[in-house]
Amino acid sequence: MSVGVRLDRVSAGYGGRFVLGDLSLAVAPGSLMALVGPSGCGKTTVLKVIAGLLAPTTGDVWFGEERMTPIAAEKRGIAMVFQKPLLFPHMSVAENVAFGLAMRRMPQAQRRAAAEDALRMVQLDGFADRRPRELSGGQEQRVTLARALITQPRVLLLDEPLSALDESLRTEMRGLVRQLQRRLAITTIFVTHDQREACEVGDQVAILLDRRIAQIGPPRAFYTDPASEAVARFFGWCVVESPTPAERGAVVAFHPSVARLCSDFPTTEQADSFPVVIEHVIDLGTELRLAVRFASGSRLDLVQSSAMTTAAVAAGAPARLVVPQSALRTFPPGTSF
Secondary structure: OOOOEEEEEEEEEEOOEEEEEEEEEEEOOOOEEEEEOOOOOOHHHHHHHHHOOOOOOEEEEEEOOEEOOOOOHHHOOEEEEOOOOOOOOOOOHHHHHOHHHHHOOOOHHHHHHHHHHHHHHOOOOOOOOOOHHHOOHHHHHHHHHHHHHOOOOOEEEEEOOOOOOOHHHHHHHHHHHHHHHHHHOOEEEEEEOOHHHHHHHOOEEEEEEOOEEEEEEOOOHHHHOOOOHHHHHHOOOEEEEOOOHHHOOOEEEEOHHHOEEEOOOOOOOOEEEEEEEEEEEEEOOOEEEEEEEEOOOOEEEEEEEOOOOEOOOOOOOEEEEEEEHHHOEEEOOOOOO
């Protein structure tokens, strides 16, 4: 049965150094939460606290209405998948998948049948008798996923499980993870440092910055309404000084996808414009890939439709970057987080 997961004002760390501070997070039963943030921000620490591998210094972990903080890791009903598959090389694929069932002393014939069912679920029919050395990287990770699912966990924790794969395999595996999670309705937390991956797999996305959750919401929110300058920067928004004198010291942010390059465009009630200098241009026919530099010295990479670009697109040419005011977000001074 699906169970919700809640972290209530959790602080945790290593050797007296706090990695998480007063962090709260709620994951709905049967949903997939993507936890994203820069490398080293504490994402894996969150999973360790949920799994019972690291005791929080303060705060509590809850599964539904059950306080899990004092419960041992092996009694929490957790399955965890890591970046590296960690398969036993001396065992067959089926034996690797059924390892958890063997630890529960399930009869061998039942283990074998369950392993074959799990392998079928991850699209590895016929692989039961192979050895890990005969598998590709993507196949190894499918076996690891089958091993996690066969135990019917209450909560599934995925710690950057696709980061070692090439992009085509990652795309395929994202689809498989999403398909299986929806089919089985297991409460799942998927850790990644990749913003796009987080938004592709998550029902909800939570971003971890400065030891706590900076924003949580549907994937679209991070591209339409970031909660802070730091969140905007992480999700690829351009952040520049406000062009409005009344907002001196504040910054404005916009996603590059809403900007248009023009030779000249005055500020209006509907749009703001920013003076830039074009640094370089790659003309691909239907689109232009450009780098522009603002007066402050900051740079921005853009992809523009050739049909919509009205600027003289030569390196060194001045231009203006036009952004609809409805797409601008203003952050006052001192609110970088």
